Amino acid sequence: MSWVEEELSGTELGDARLTKRLIAMVQALYEQPNKSVPGASQDVAALAGMYQFWSNRRIKAEDILSGHQLSTVMRLSSHETVLVCQDTSDLVYTTLRRTRGLGPISDLSGKGIKVHTALCVSDAGVPLGVLHRRAGLAICKAVAPIDGEE
Known part of the structure; x- marks a missing residue:
């Protein structure tokens, strides 16, 4: 399991496909932090998928952040x-x-x-x-x- 998958494992977007897309997007951006979104995308289809994800009104920012927040709370307990x-x-x-x-x-x-x-x-x-x-x-x-x- 990659760091991104582990970090976002608690994320619930209501659809496994959306969660899978989020993890793929974050992984691509994580691997190339110096790149723009188009530059970090594997191809035109991946870029279109990112823009569709961000345009999806059913996905709330707090839901995207929820898995990371859970991981953050777990890290806090060791300090x-x-x-x-x-x-x-x-x-x-x-x-x-x-x-x-x-x-x-x-x-x-x-x-x-x-x-x-x-x-x-x-x-x-x-x-x-x-x-x-x-x-x-x-x-x-x-x-x-x-x-x-x-």
Whole structure:
């Protein structure tokens, strides 16, 4: 069993063919991290399969990540101390005027999607996995400054 198969073994997408496709896609990208998606694809059919997978509305990001999260939790149990590093980033799509479903981002003049990620790291600095990831509109609410001033 490859590392990718082991890492994603807990992934349930509701259809064994979809899970098999996910593992094949991740394996191809894992083996060639310096390549673009088309460059990492074996052929045109594999590339088309990747795009079909990503366009499938029945597949949710949290379902794709679920197997990795289970593997991450298993790794955490062997560490006494774990740091959970969190980050919120803006994916900026302001120039994509026809794209729907975008919202305001940090600079308020742009449009895009916010992504919040929680990455677990050992006290030695070794990445252990992504414990949480959320993407969408308005995932971070404005918070008043601590001193009450703006």
